Amino acid sequence: MSGSEVIILRIGHRPERDQRVTTHVGLTARALGAKGMYLAAADKGVVESIGDVASRWGGDFFCQDNVKWRTCIKDWKAKGGTVIHLTMYGLNLPDVIDQVKTHKKILVIVGAEKVPGEIYGLADYNVAVTSQPHSEISSLALFLDHYFSGQEFRNEFPGAQIRIIPTPAGKHTED
Ligand code: SAM
Numbered sequence: 001m002s003g004s005e006v007i008i009l010r011i012g013h014r015p016e017r018d019q020r021v022t023t024h025v026g027l028t029a030r031a032l033g034a035k036g037m038y039l040a041a042a043d044k045g046v047v048e049s050i051g052d053v054a055s056r057w058g059g060d061f062f063c064q065d066n067v068k069w070r071t072c073i074k075d076w077k078a079k080g081g082t083v084i085h086l087t088m089y090g091l092n093l094p095d096v097i098d099q100v101k102t103h104k105k106i107l108v109i110v111g112a113e114k115v116p117g118e119i120y121g122l123a124d125y126n127v128a129v130t131s132q133p134h135s136e137i138s139s140l141a142l143f144l145d146h147y148f149s150g151q152e153f154r155n156e157f158p159g160a161q162i163r164i165i166p167t168p169a170g171k172h173t174e175d
Contacts, residue, residue: 012112032144033152036062058160090126110136
């Protein structure tokens with residue numbers, strides 16, 4: 001997975017009701033190997049929550065709010081990046097993942113309640129994690145695991161203040 005750059009673009013976030021889910025989208029992205037998340041809404045609460053976790057648990061994951069999604073997508077493509085939109089209406093993940101893996105700089109778009117129709121045309125790949133409705137968190141987790149072929153389980157998070165020592169029972173951490 002070295003050499004790849006994966007960033008999430010979260011659209012449709014409603015601060016009054018999506019804070020928890022959007023924070024979990026960011027934490028999932030961080031844990032599973034993405035480098036950051038752009039949030040197409042203003043929500044300092046989400047930025048701070050993710051920043052708190054990143055500063056304690058290491059790595060250099062970023063979260064930037066107030067991003068304009070059209071500009072973000074346009075700029076990403078202008079820099080040679082590929083745009084993936086996770087949607088149950090897209091092509092099924094196992095059928096496209098080998099092709100997606102050939103792209104090393106990818107922007108992964110996940111929605112909240114409703115995604116503007118324009119996104120489907122702007123995306124290079126509309127990818128379904130099954131053709132059944134579920135969640136942006138589960139679809140992102142499965143997409144990243146397939147994209148990184150499970151190698152994300154070996155990632156290191158440099159600069160952590162706290163680290164878990166995996167144990168068969170109980171909780172073991174070191175500071
Ligand atoms: N009904 C909404 C729509 O049609 O845009 C989707 C709502 S869903 C709760 C929120 C997000 O989860 C979607 O925008 C999509 O990114 C993701 N999602 C849900 N099910 C998915 C699936 N089967 N495959 C890929 N992404 C999915």
